[in-house]
Amino acid sequence: MNDAALEPVTQDIVVDEVFPHSPETIWKTLTDGELMARWIMPPSGFEPVVGKRFTFSTMPAGEWDGVIHCQVLEVVPNQRFVYAWKGGHEDNVGYGSRLETVVTWTLSKAGEGTRLRLVHSGFVLPKNDTAYQNMSEGWSKVMHNLDAVAAEQEASSTRH
Template sequence: MTETALQSHTQDIVVDEVFPHARETIWKTLTNGALMSRWIMAPTGFEPIEGNRFTFQTTPAGEWDGVIHCEVLEVRPNERFVYAWRGGHQANDGYGSRLDTVVTWTLSEVDNGTRLRLVHSGFVTPRNDTAYKNMSQGWKKVLSQIGTVTAEES
């Protein structure tokens, strides 16, 4: 094999939606642990403070215990929220394979509300192909849930 054939490539998931709410309202939905549990999963130890480590618990698989380890990397209130998203296990193929990615939420004001852009970056191919496929669909549903939760809290 050539050196090029041995190199890994990465893919990013990008989901973008406009909501009829102020940035401050969307921000609250993104950074409040109780509200997060309604649109993604209940976080453990979450605080929207740079350096804070927290976890999510999902379905275990093989050698992986289902824990997603996160660390808040950047907090710019009402503008940008970034955290590491790590999980899986080296021994797993497909679902539950080792994952070391970053989730970035960007909020921008538009005429009719707020544009919320999610970029979940760093999926290594082919190792993370299953996670990429599943989460590409999952994040679309999550953004819809964020809209629902935000509307209920407004």
């Protein structure tokens, strides 16, 4: 066996969807804390401002308290939203292992709607295998939830 087989590999999760909502509606759904709580998890201390730190809380495991530490890295209204996503603990194996990743949302016009591309990058395999598997499935569900919240936003804005 050569050394290359032992080198960690980084892997990204990519979810690319087209939604029948305007970029402005998708943007608001992505960057409004109250709306985020409905499609992903309630953020604590969130503002869509570069440098702003915020957290999500999920199920703790082993030495990890379940807190995901995030920091806004880039904000380009109606186009791009990027934040660091860090969690886990060095002593954990599997669920709750140390994770240092980046979540990038890219919006682009697609006909009457919006193409939304999510790239969650930086999973180190095999260390982050469990997180990669769980979040690969999870992000697809999150995109479905985001679509539903965006649809509600568009419906309520046309009623006013």
